[in-house]
Amino acid sequence: ESHPEGNYYHLPQWQEVIKESLNHRPHYIFAKNGEGKLCGILPLFQIRSVLTGRRLVSLPFSHTCGPLADSEDTVRLLIERAKGLRDELSCSYMEIRTMQPLSLGLEVNDQFFAHVLKLSEPRLMWQKTIDRNARWAVGKARREGIVVKPHDSTEAFETFHAINLQTKRRLGVPGHHKEFFMAIRKHMKKYARLYLAELQDRFVAGALMINFNGVAGYAYAGSDSRYLKQCPNDLLAWQAIEDSYNDGFRSFDLGKTDSANVGLSHFKEKWGAEPQHLHFHYYPKAPVLVSSNRSGMKYRLVTSVWKRIPLPLVRALSPTVFRQLD
Known part of the structure; x- marks a missing residue:
């Protein structure tokens, strides 16, 4: 809680929110220094979605999270471990959302503010x-x-x-x-x-x-x-x-x-x-999703259909659809 760039998405309480309400699996990566003291953290959740694929995200339903660390070297080590974890979990990609760009060779999408x-x-x-x-x-x-x-x-x-x-x-x-x-x-x-x-x-x-x-x-x-x-x-x-x-x-x-x-x-x-x-970083590359182009015909078609669904049905469908997104 003392890190100047920490936000509420980094809190353990937010991890409980995501686990309890969306049933996603957390994979938090921690770094310790030579004295055994915590010097870095990268919160990640694995999402299994029929709409957007299996992926690692830091963090779902956040606009900025990413690594907290005491040095750039520690950030680099956290990212490298996350890349390995993506491979171990057979995820199609990893996504890390930050306010500051990460200069680590990751593909970046800057469409959000x-x-x-x-x-x-x-x-x-x-x-x-x-x-x-x-x-x-x-x-x-x-x-x-x-x-x-x-x-x-x-x-x-x-x-x-x-x-x-x-x-x-x-x-x-x-x-x-x-x-x-x-x-x-x-x-x-x-x-x-x-x-x-x-x-x-x-x-x-x-x-x-x-x-x-x-x-x-x-x-x-x-x-x-x-x-x-x-x-x-x-x-x-x-x-x-x-x-x-x-x-x-x-x-x-x-x-x-x-x-x-x-x-x-x-x-x-x-x-x-x-x-x-906002900087959304991807490894190995950014996915091509309907939501990637919100002015495109596919996105407009999907949103126009959803607007026409009766509210009681929206209420019934939203819990299932919602957890597949973001």
């Missing part, structure tokens, strides 16, 4: 950093009567799952299943905070934060499409930004964005978040 906001005093951010369209939307949400509060009950997490699932279907992609969020509540309770936006006794949007090592992570979000004109997502984001600063966090990570997703990038950048390249 992280959007990170440097936090400062909220009043100053409101005046100097936050886009006027975001300020207008926050004001509109308040005028419409939207109220945002933190919740931690099982029922609240179930409500958030339902909202998130509806949002994913609207985007044409499988949603996180309920057990995934319940595992986060169980194992990451020290780090997680769930916000729900309410309008006239109805929950209309939600956001799940996971905070660690000075970084507030805007990890998951969703909204009821019938209430988008009331701007609940904007008030949720601003409330989370304010609280994160007041709780002592130094930055606010709005997560992964595909370079082709202009609308999502705009939402994140209007808060003053800066795009930062």
Whole structure:
């Protein structure tokens, strides 16, 4: 937990989330120095998928994880051991996701960005950093009567799952299943905070934060499409930004964005978040997947079909399909 580049994906609690909710096998590689002290770690999970093949990933359902080590030599040794493990497990490829590039001869895909906001005093951010369209939307949400509060009950997490699932279907992609969020509540309770936006006794949007090592992570979000004109997502984001600063966090990570997703990038950048390249490293080479080209005809066909599936069927299919992805 003391490594400056460590994030919540490196925590043993997150390993429990993935094992318990998705039934993937962990293969964590550790390095020790001559004195027997831990000097490096590379978290990996083996995923067996009929859609994307058998592979090693650091880490599934993360946008950045990768090795933590006390030197570049240790990083190199961890990667070399991971290559050997890929061969031993007969995986078709290995994928390592990092914020910083690894200069180790791995094939790299840079199609994704992280959007990170440097936090400062909220009043100053409101005046100097936050886009006027975001300020207008926050004001509109308040005028419409939207109220945002933190919740931690099982029922609240179930409500958030339902909202998130509806949002994913609207985007044409499988949603996180309920057990995934319940595992986060169980194992990451020290780090997680769930916000729900309410309008006239109805929950209309939600956001799940996971905070660690000075970084507030805007990890998951969703909204009821019938209430988008009331701007609940904007008030949720601003409330989370304010609280994160007041709780002592130094930055606010709005997560992964595909370079082709202009609308999502705009939402994140209007808060003053800066795009930062994510580096997805592959060995021996990057796979060719439908999701690799999100503007391509195959991806658009798959998403258009998923959007048409009735919500009850989406709810039934998502647990099976979801664990095959990412």
